Amino acid sequence: MANVRVSRTEDGFVATNDRGASVQIGDSAGEGVFTPVELLLAAVGGCNIVTVEPLTAQRGHRLVRLEMTVSAEKIKPNKLGDVTITYDVELPSAEADEVFRAVAHRVHDKYCTVSTSLQEGTKVVLELP
Incomplete structure (x- = not known):
């Protein structure tokens, strides 16, 4: 089974997988995010x-x-x-x-x-x- 945890942070949101890799998530106005x-x-x-x-x-x-x-x-x-x-x-x-x-x-x-x-x-x- 694949799992990704999505959490709110001070700067927006982050998705983290079970191996500890993460990616920043935001809206189209956010810089450095997907x-x-x-x-x-x-x-x-x-x-x-x-x-x-x-x-x-x-x-x-x-x-x-x-x-x-x-x-x-x-x-x-x-x-x-x-x-x-x-x-x-x-x-x-x-x-x-x-x-x-x-x-x-x-x-x-x-x-x-x-x-x-x-x-x-x-x-x-x-x-x-």
């Missing part, structure tokens, strides 16, 4: 990229550069439209391009827990004390 929507986009990107990189390398193709931009527009005050992942890669060969594309599609369609959960509409349950 908004909750940005964290969601980072989760989509992170899930995809940390899976694509080793799978591509295991197939013998270490990408020269691997980056991505993940974006979405709010279509309602409380709803995002489509989330778009745009890779920015430098490939060492045409064969690496073919492998990278196949891996990126497979990861997006099957192996990224975050993308799959969003696409399938994972239920969020509220528990109050």
Whole structure:
């Protein structure tokens, strides 16, 4: 089970995982913080990229550069439209391009827990004390 604790601090909010890593959360006016929507986009990107990189390398193709931009527009005050992942890669060969594309599609369609959960509409349950 994955757990993250979100707590109010003097400066806003912080999310901390069980391993002690943390990230500052705030609104769009806050400097040095992620908004909750940005964290969601980072989760989509992170899930995809940390899976694509080793799978591509295991197939013998270490990408020269691997980056991505993940974006979405709010279509309602409380709803995002489509989330778009745009890779920015430098490939060492045409064969690496073919492998990278196949891996990126497979990861997006099957192996990224975050993308799959969003696409399938994972239920969020509220528990109050």
